[in-house]
Amino acid sequence: MKKIFGLFLLCVSFSWAGISFASGDTHPLADVDIPQDEASIKRGLMVYYDSCRMCHSMKYIQYRGLADIGLSDTEISNLRGDKPLSDRFSSTTTDETANDLFGMVPPDLSLMAKARKQGPRYIYTLLTSYYEKSEGVYENKHFPGIKMPDVFAYSVALNAEEKSVIENKVKDITSFLLWASDPRAKERKSLGVYVIGYLVILSAMFYFLMKRVWARLDDEDESAVGCRSTDSV
Numbered sequence: 001m002k003k004i005f006g007l008f009l010l011c012v013s014f015s016w017a018g019i020s021f022a023s024g025d026t027h028p029l030a031d032v033d034i035p036q037d038e039a040s041i042k043r044g045l046m047v048y049y050d051s052c053r054m055c056h057s058m059k060y061i062q063y064r065g066l067a068d069i070g071l072s073d074t075e076i077s078n079l080r081g082d083k084p085l086s087d088r089f090s091s092t093t094t095d096e097t098a099n100d101l102f103g104m105v106p107p108d109l110s111l112m113a114k115a116r117k118q119g120p121r122y123i124y125t126l127l128t129s130y131y132e133k134s135e136g137v138y139e140n141k142h143f144p145g146i147k148m149p150d151v152f153a154y155s156v157a158l159n160a161e162e163k164s165v166i167e168n169k170v171k172d173i174t175s176f177l178l179w180a181s182d183p184r185a186k187e188r189k190s191l192g193v194y195v196i197g198y199l200v201i202l203s204a205m206f207y208f209l210m211k212r213v214w215a216r217l218d219d220e221d222e223s224a225v226g227c228r229s230t231d232s233v
Contacts, residue, residue: 044176058089060110130155
């Protein structure tokens, strides 16, 4: 019996150790608020074009969808060039070249803000976790061994002011990726207010209708009782 109990305790201790190791995070997510105003999303779009599009595609975003964040027809035309409005964002690096350079094809960013738990905070933390491990060697605290280089040069920022500028840029790209992961979120939320209002009004109408019907039935029951009492007399 003691051996069985000892084995049980050993298994429990290993289980807890496994859970702790799996859930442990040596570099927790940054506690940061990601803005979702149009200005931030627009700036994030330009950051994507300048810094991310070389490697990463966004296959679920069409050029025509950029009108939803306030871009004019001229601005959209400047971005898409001779591509049709229905075309989607593709990286400027072919899959073959990416495989040669990184040993893999960089992931599509369309749904990245939804694909990860606490996606916006994850993206922000990842991009601001680069540091110089040794001279000329750079690493990421949040994702050790990551293939992606420090595209915003966060690890070589000389002072707090430079880091702040980069952090604001990272907030903008995160804001854009959050919008891209659900472009209709704002529309759905607005529609949801009207739907909830309609359901509240409809429920109130049915409630008062029910009260009226039951009141009529109660009156009929009282009349029937009165008639039976009269007959019995």
